[in-house]
Amino acid sequence: MKRTTYAGLVDEQYLDQTVTLTGWVQKRRDFGGLIFVDLRDREGIVQLTFNETNAAALKVAEEMRSEYVIEVTGVVHLRSEGQENNNIKTGKIEIEVTDAEILASAKTTPFYIEDNVNANEELKLQYRYLDLRRPEMQKNLRIRSKIMSSAMHFMTTHDFINIETPILAKSTPEGARDYLVPSRIFPGSFYALPQSPQLFKQLLMGAGFDRYFQIARAFRDEDLRGDRQPEFTQMDVETSFMSADEIRHLVNEWVKVMMKEVVDFDLDTQSIPTLTWQESMDRFGTDKPDLRIAYEIQDLSATVAQSEFGVFANAVKDGGVVKAISVPGGADHYSRKDIDKMAQYIERFGAKGLAWLKVTSEGVSGPIAKFFAEDAQQVIDAAGAQVGDLILFGAGRFDVVSATLDYLRRQTAKDLNLVDNTNPWAFAWIVDWPLFEYSEDFDRWISAHHPFTMPNEEDLHYLDEGEDPHKAHAQSYDLVLNGFELGSGSIRIHRMDIQEKMLKALGFSKEKAHEAFGFLLEAMEYGFPPMGGIALGLDRLAMLLAGQENIREVIAFPKNSRATEPMTKAPSRVEQKQLLELGLFTSEDMAD
Amino acid sequence: MKRTTYAGLVDEQYLDQTVTLTGWVQKRRDFGGLIFVDLRDREGIVQLTFNETNAAALKVAEEMRSEYVIEVTGVVHLRSEGQENNNIKTGKIEIEVTDAEILASAKTTPFYIEDNVNANEELKLQYRYLDLRRPEMQKNLRIRSKIMSSAMHFMTTHDFINIETPILAKSTPEGARDYLVPSRIFPGSFYALPQSPQLFKQLLMGAGFDRYFQIARAFRDEDLRGDRQPEFTQMDVETSFMSADEIRHLVNEWVKVMMKEVVDFDLDTQSIPTLTWQESMDRFGTDKPDLRIAYEIQDLSATVAQSEFGVFANAVKDGGVVKAISVPGGADHYSRKDIDKMAQYIERFGAKGLAWLKVTSEGVSGPIAKFFAEDAQQVIDAAGAQVGDLILFGAGRFDVVSATLDYLRRQTAKDLNLVDNTNPWAFAWIVDWPLFEYSEDFDRWISAHHPFTMPNEEDLHYLDEGEDPHKAHAQSYDLVLNGFELGSGSIRIHRMDIQEKMLKALGFSKEKAHEAFGFLLEAMEYGFPPMGGIALGLDRLAMLLAGQENIREVIAFPKNSRATEPMTKAPSRVEQKQLLELGLFTSEDMAD
Known part of the structure; x- marks a missing residue:
């Protein structure tokens, strides 16, 4: 017998037909002489009935247990009245099984195969093949697959050439920590796994391919967070002779098609806003704003510069800012204790306290209300607040205030359910980024994107001797969705003189730069064309479209937060012979 | 101005229109006041004319040199009579340029940008971005891209889910040497780059995805040959509940579509032969026969068992074979000296000499002809030879004779132009492989494919205690094209008892197997379904469809035979700090 369709697809159209199905036993109920089995495959679940009319099949069904793999043949009938399940495609029918075979048995699984199962994350990763049987995981990985096939199809029908670049690449300074691969032929030398195909794709433009595309694996040996993995996938695009505008337009076109194909959403790309980096920072405190939240950051610096409340007045006097958000309905929602908790949380951003006011019909209330006896209305107006709002303030350095109010805006919107779901997919382009940003980690200026990003034409002079390169802005653009950075692109430097200046500004000597x-x-x-492109993070995009909060949910075999894979137990010890061939010794060898 | 089309696409349809083009200067001829420039982009070459009517543009053209990147706007005219070039799409027209701009200049390139350029391979790899500008390389990588997009499209429209598996995986015994990646978090432990996604895809079937597909990178740290690279790409497929026949049928369907899309060839998949491994070895001496060569190996063991020629009689007596090929027209083509050279060459296969006969109208000639005075006609008949043929013999062990005659068959067909080009794409399926093969390198039995290959049902008992597992054949199948193995697949073991026996036959203790x-x-x-699949080598397929003889020609940035990449100079030394973080020391450190 040969499978005729998927279990999850059998509906009334198959009435009275004989079907052959394969799949896993989800559930089995034995009423003695009558057995019901829920058969699961990747498309869903269908109900099988075994009865004494088909004694041989019934006998087989008596042996069945959860997660057994079975093959059955039977006839599709309507369920008796009152037995329908309208939540599933197969809910109106059941299959009276005439022949059954057990293809594989199963031990009791360490956790139930069902969504929202209450199992330890590490255990689920160890038995990943079981966890992946859950309908939600099946759906997640199919969404990911659909995104990839949508990208492939769009790009190839738009004349892009799919070109693979090396995984065994070269270690380069700048950027994150490389994963290294020791060379056996040249002991002491190492390949590096690429952090992105950036340089290869630029060279492909130099080779004249004009339009390149790749679904590329990239690697970073960094400490892991919920939305980071040691290896990740990017949809990597590069073009020659196109402007930043044209590239964004192209990406918009794809995103529109993709959103329709993957989540059946009609995206109006005309309505995707383009914000400068500065505007995004000013209005939302972040370079990846969540535009589903209506309330924005308001600058009250001018309003409170002369305030009786010293914290505000001093912040402005010291060259800082005073800004605020007005949380609609926040006055009643948050107790003083809640606000104290928030105040404590925001210390991680460098904030030294959290000033707040509740807006009442009489004016404002709260511990600092007394300082605003005179100018309460001015503050209310400047904050754009209404009666019932909670005004939360940030005062001090621009970056600290921005990070604080960005967090508070997102958190309060979550608490009060103020994320606008009538606009479920809020895309935005953030453009005109600073070329450099100051890294506290490295205690020096680093590229805001990467060292190959073209400065704005009018800012080129900042890279010259005696000028301040850190004033320059870049021909760069990030695509943002619902508060997440989806991808990042730019026009690239295609002239050696500019590239040399750029590397110099990053602290490279001429010798180091050429090395x-x-x-x-x-x-x-040798005739390098003007070029630009973008890399979009597939993991994060799939996570968002699948409605998940962790990228592990859209990766078949992810690493855990220690960068290990609990199923195969990678990384692992290897044989001494392997290390000898590579001319390598570990710390342990040294200790011997 | 914005590019209106590609340079290589401008033909008579654009007559009298104004076009804007970008690209590289292929050639420039200056006649003083009249300059011709061949402009090249990825689609081809078009002729530009600059004259004094457009003095500004002419002035720019005077600056142009080979490989400069330029942008031009001009009007499309017919070329003057006699100036047409019918070999190129744009050969009937030329463009009178009205505006020109140099976007990037170029130094003199280390070699000319043209096909069949006579440059050192290492130099071409060092300047790969220049070598890739050649039309042939552009074509090769586009063929590769087309194969990938054809596979993606076919697979997704046939319900396959594209799932990515880890590159940072676990080192496993069996198979080739792993590339290792040291772990920073667990010093002394290593990831391994996967030699294939084999185990992951089997686990995905265990997870119920039913149909999996991936264009996957795989890695082997082996010594390199012309058709090997440290990293390679495979089109990786796995399915549940399908038979070997069904899987081959599915692959045939894709190959048919792909051959049409990529090389516009109508492949009749019905006519693809399926040979057992034994039949292939018997008829062609190899498991990847080139079916474009009509003459096959004939077994003369019975015919010559009593021969006066002791070498033949003894070979048969000692349990060996005597086989031959009859090379059509070979008698006149090959001198005794030529044959001596062949005899020397085949020593590498273990052959101890090369017996031969030329078939003449009088019988046979050659040094051993005297032994066949009586039975010349029987030998001629058994060898299937005609007058004018050269009969080449192999005598001795089956494997030595097979390897020898396989080589001689392919070589003589090449020499005499006997490869049938009316059948340019000779596919074949080779099935029913031995489960194990003896490895001279390891001096033990290894898997002919891999340890997860399901034996034929009737051979399962060979894996039992006291039986000879090496007699078992497998449910495996290779796809062959024109004498190259394109890919290899099998039904997999899905039962633990069989898998354990299989690993035991490979010399694993139960403990080692579980480790x-x-x-x-x-x-x-836990309910592992029956499954099977295939992996097709993209590099080799692209190489064949592009008519190339080395896979480097279809890889953008390949490694050379020392596994280095001469452009970026990977692998390279890394900073001591990087090794310290990994807890690693090199041989050099130890010598200090």
Whole structure:
């Protein structure tokens, strides 16, 4: 017998037909002489009935247990009245089984195969093949697959050439920590797994391919967070002779098609806003704003510069800012204790306290209300607040205030259910980024994106001797969705002189620059075309479209937060012979 | 201005229209006041003319040199009579340029950008971005891209789910040498780059995805040959509940579509032969026969068992074979000296000499002809030879004779142009492989494919205690094209008892087996479905369809034979700090 369709697809259209199905036993109920089995496959669940008319099949059904793999043949009937299940596609029918075979038995699984199962994350990763049987995980990975096939199809029908770039690449300075791969032929030398195909794709433009596309794996040996994995996938695009506007337009076109294909959503790309980085920081305190939240950050610096409340007045006097958000309905929602908790949380952003006011029909209330006896209305107006709102303030350095109010805006919107779901997919483009940003970690200026990003034409002079390169802005653009950065792109530097200045601004000596990026600098001397592109993070996009909060949910075999994979137990010890061949010794060898 | 089309696409349809083009200067001829420039982009070349009517543009053209990147706007005219070039799409027209701009200049390139350029391979790899500008390389990588998009489209429209599996995986015994990646979090432990996604895809079937597909990167740290690279790409497929026949049928369907899309060839999949491994070895001496060569190996063992020629008689007596090929027209083509050279070459296969006969109208000639005075006609008949043929013999062990005659068959067909080009794409399926093969390298039995291959049902008992497992054949199938193995597949073992026996036959203790493959063996206890699949080598397929003889020609940035990439100079030294973080020391450190 051969399977005729998927179990989850059998509906009334199959009435009175004989079908053959394969799949897993989800549930079995034995009424003695009558057995019901829920048969599960990737498309869903169908109800099987075994009775004494088909004694041989019934006998087989008596042996069945959860997660057994079975093959059955039977006839599709309507369920008796009152037995229908309108929540599933197969809910109106059942299959009276005439023949049954057990293809594989199963031990009792360490956790139930059902969504929202209450099992330890590590256990679920160890038995990932069982966890992946859950309908939700099946759906998640299919969404991911659909995104990839949508991208492939769009790109190839738009003349993009799919070109694979090396995984065994070269370690380069700048960027995150590389994963290294020791060379056996040259002991002491190492390949590095690429942090992105950036340089290769630029060289492909130098080679004249004009439009490149790849669904590329990239790697970073960094400490892991919920939305980070040691390896990740990006949809990588590069084009020659196109402007930043044209590239964004192209991406918009794809996103529109993809949103329709994957989540059946009609995206109006005309309505995707383009904000400058500065505007995004000013209005939302972040470079990846969640535009589903209506209330924005208001600048009250001018309003409170002369305030009797010293914290505000001093912040402005010291060159800082005073800003606020007005949380609609927040006055009643938050107790003083709640606000104290928030105040404590925001210390991680460098905030030294949380000033707040509740807006009442009489004016404002709260511990600092007394300082605003005179100018309460001015503050209310400047904060854009209504009666019943909670005004939360940030005062001090721009970056601290921004990070604080960004967090408070997102958190309060979550608490009060103020995320606008009538606009479920809020895309935005953030453009005109600073070329550099100051890294507290490295205690020096680093590229805001990467060292190959073209400065704005009018800012090129900032890279010259005696000027401040950190004033320059870049021809760069990030695509943001619902408060997450989906991807990042830019026009690239295609001239050696600019590239050399850029590397110099990052602290590279001319010698170091050529040692690390000589092949790129040299390529720029042989007719390098103007170029630009983008890389979109597939993991995060799939996570958002699948409605998940962790990228592990859209990766078949993810690593845990220690970068290990509990099922196969990678990484692992290897044989001494393998290390000898590579000319490598571990710390343990040294200790011997 | 914005590019209106590609340079290589401008033909008579654009007559009298104004076009804007970008690209590279292929050639420039200056006649003083009249300059011709061949402009190249990825689609081809078009002729530009600059004259004094457009003095500004002419002035720009005077600056242009080979490989400069330019942007031009001009009007499409017919070329003057006699100036047409019918070999190219744009050969009937030229563009009178009205505006021109140099976007990037270029130094003199280390080699000319043209096909069949006579440059050192290493130099071409060092300047790969220049070598890739050649039309042939552009074509090769586009063929590769087309194969990928054809596979993606076919698979997704046939319900396959595209699932990515880890690159940071676990080192396992069996198979080739792993590339290792040291773990920073667990010094002394290593990830391994996967030699294939085999185990992951089997676990995905265990997870119920039913149909999996991936264009997957795989890695082997082996010494390199012309058709091997440290990293390679496979089109990886796995299905549940399908028979070997059904899987082959599915692959045939895709290959048919792909051959049409990529090389516009109508493949008759009905006519693809399926040979057992034994039949292939008997008829062609190899498991990847080139079916474009009509002459096959004939077994003359019975015919010559009593021969006066002791070499033949003894070979048969000692349990060996005597086989031959008859090379059509070979008698006149090959001198005795030529044959001596062949005899020397085949020593590498273990052959101890090369017996031969030329078939003449009088019988046979050659040094051993005297032994066949009586039975010349029987030998001629058994060898299937005609007058004018050269009969080449192999005598001795089956494997030595097979390897020898396989080589001689392919080589003589090449020499005499006997490869049938009316059948340019000779596919074949080779099935029913031995489960094990003896490895001279390891001096033990290894899997002919991999340890997860299901034996034929009737051969299962060979894996039992006291029987000879090496007699078992497998439910496996290779797809062959024109003498190259394109891919290899099988039905997999889905039962733990069989898998354990299989690993035991490979010399694993029960403990070792569970240490290495415990997660798989355990998965088989939780309802593992019957499954099978295939992996097709993209590099080799692209190489064949592009008419190339080396896979480097279809890889954007390949490694050379020392596994280095001469452009970026990977692998390379890394900073001591990076090794310290990994707890690693190199041989050099130890020498200090």
